[in-house]
Amino acid sequence: MTDARRPVAAAVAGAVAAERLRIVAALIRVTGDFDLAEDCLQDAIERALQRWPADGVPENPGAWLTTTARRRALDVLRRRQTERTKLREAQALAELARDATADEPGPYADDRLKLLFTCCHPALPMAGRVALTLKSVAGLSTRQIARAFLVSEATMGQRLLRTKNKIEHAGIGFRVPEPHRLAARVDAVLAVVYLIFTEGYATVHDDLAAEAIQLSGLLTQLLPDDDEVLGLHALLLLQHARRPARTDAAGELITLEDQDRDRWDGAAIEAGLTTLAAARATGRPPGYYRLQAEIAALHTTAAGPGETDWPRIVIAYDALLALRPSPSIALNRAVAVGFRDGPAAGLAAVEAIGADHPLLPAVRADLLRRAGRRQEAAAAYRDAVAAARTEPERRLLERRLSEVSDPAGDT
Numbered sequence: 352m353t354d355a356r357r358p359v360a361a362a363v364a365g366a367v368a369a370e371r372l373r374i375v376a377a378l379i380r381v382t383g384d385f386d387l388a389e390d391c392l393q394d395a396i397e398r399a400l401q402r403w404p405a406d407g408v409p410e411n412p413g414a415w416l417t418t419t420a421r422r423r424a425l426d427v428l429r430r431r432q433t434e435r436t437k438l439r440e441a442q443a444l445a446e447l448a449r450d451a452t453a454d455e456p457g458p459y460a461d462d463r464l465k466l467l468f469t470c471c472h473p474a475l476p477m478a479g480r481v482a483l484t485l486k487s488v489a490g491l492s493t494r495q496i497a498r499a500f501l502v503s504e505a506t507m508g509q510r511l512l513r514t515k516n517k518i519e520h521a522g523i524g525f526r527v528p529e530p531h532r533l534a535a536r537v538d539a540v541l542a543v544v545y546l547i548f549t550e551g552y553a554t555v556h557d558d559l560a561a562e563a564i565q566l567s568g569l570l571t572q573l574l575p576d577d578d579e580v581l582g583l584h585a586l587l588l589l590q591h592a593r594r595p596a597r598t599d600a601a602g603e604l605i606t607l608e609d610q611d612r613d614r615w616d617g618a619a620i621e622a623g624l625t626t627l628a629a630a631r632a633t634g635r636p637p638g639y640y641r642l643q644a645e646i647a648a649l650h651t652t653a654a655g656p657g658e659t660d661w662p663r664i665v666i667a668y669d670a671l672l673a674l675r676p677s678p679s680i681a682l683n684r685a686v687a688v689g690f691r692d693g694p695a696a697g698l699a700a701v702e703a704i705g706a707d708h709p710l711l712p713a714v715r716a717d718l719l720r721r722a723g724r725r726q727e728a729a730a731a732y733r734d735a736v737a738a739a740r741t742e743p744e745r746r747l748l749e750r751r752l753s754e755v756s757d758p759a760g761d762t
Contacts, residue, residue: 359403363396366412371490372569374417376462378424379469380525385487385515387424395419463488464573465525467566471540472523479514480543481550486511489562499550499559540570541583541640548587554741555598560591571626581630582641588623589647592616604747608656620651642671661691678706682714694722709738713748725755 371392378388395416409415470484485491485499497507517523544566551559567584574580596610627644630637637645646667653659668684681704689697697718701711716731732752739745 356400356404359400359408362403362408362412363399366399366416367392367396370413370416372463372466372488374413374420375487375490376466377417378420379466379487380462382424382428383519383525385483385518387427389487391420391423391427392416394423463569467540467570468536469518469523469525471536471543472518473536473539474521474523475514475517477543477546479510479517480539481546482507482510483514484543484566485547485559485562488566491562499554499556537574537577537580541579544570545583545587545640548590552590553744555602555604555743557594560587560594563587564591576633578630578633578635579638579640581626581633582638582644585623585627585630586640586644586647588619588626589644589651592619592623592651598743602743603750604743606747607650612655615651623651624648637670639671639675642667642674659690661687665691678704678708678711681706682708682710685718686714689718689721694718698722709740712738716748716751720751720755728755 374392374395375388378391379385382388398419399412399416403409466488467484470487471480475483482496482500485496486493491499493508493511494504497504500507502510544563547566548560548563551557551561551563564584564587567580567587570577570580571584592615593607593610595616596605596612596614598604623644627641627648630641630644646664649660649664649667664687665684668680668687671680672684682701685697685700685704688700698715701715701718704711712731712734716728716735719725719728719731729752732748732755736745736748736752739748
């Protein structure tokens, strides 16, 4: 790339980063075609890279891209209309021609929110919701999404195609649901964003986790008074703040108690705590995401492992179990009980769960290690290694196994 083209490329990249979601969402709203929206934006980007070096960067690059993408969509739909007339396409033609905006007042008129709700409709399978949200809202390529979820690009492409077909055939509208259905649909959106983050966090896939944080931040802009939206955003910020200390220079995982807290992201912690305070200020009883944010806040504000307020964390997990019982929450509670009351109490809590969970062998092994029951811990670590999801996790468990396999035996 020549030096003269670098400022143009930077201007295009900046405009796309700022406006991509808004442009794509608007095009999907009026055309009902996810692929057409992406193609028209890509065409506008290519035209910008061709024309701006000669014409100069426009005063409002985002508006230029929007207009060019809309014109491209208009041309495509006109050609389609000559081949076969469709009511939806005719309506889209009229709306594109007059550059229509949504009728709803307030933040619900925002096409970005409508796109999120469309991608996360409860009628769609969860895997499809996640894939379509990452493709259409976050702007990830099919290859990137496939790599993140450890499937082939072809498999992910078929998943996306089935999801788009479901939207069309089921008549899922591009809109924010009616007020009396909003709560349930917000829950569906939050569940998708949370799943994207947890997948990225568990697999040390930082860009996937970052996309989830951006999505949750978008939701706080569009639904600023929803305490669970605020709670989720706070939770993700506080969790991700520990990212710089989660691995060493070699990429090996470091457990929370062994992390260098000076490496935690102070700005992210401050933003998370501020968002959590806004959630508390709503005066509503804490929900699923806010309770988890409260737990994350207790971890990130503790001066060290020994100063962590484990009694309050156990209380928060008790509230979570009452709200939404699950083996995962019960397992996390057992860990907290182990730190509050000792490893024997933690082991008793694990045994009381009575359900299988992929992380159960690792939790049980760690509690046995803390209790000094080394031989039993070694056996549990072997089970945990076999159940590990990722290579970094497996290596961490193998290191623990090596520690407890010392010939000294049980103490």
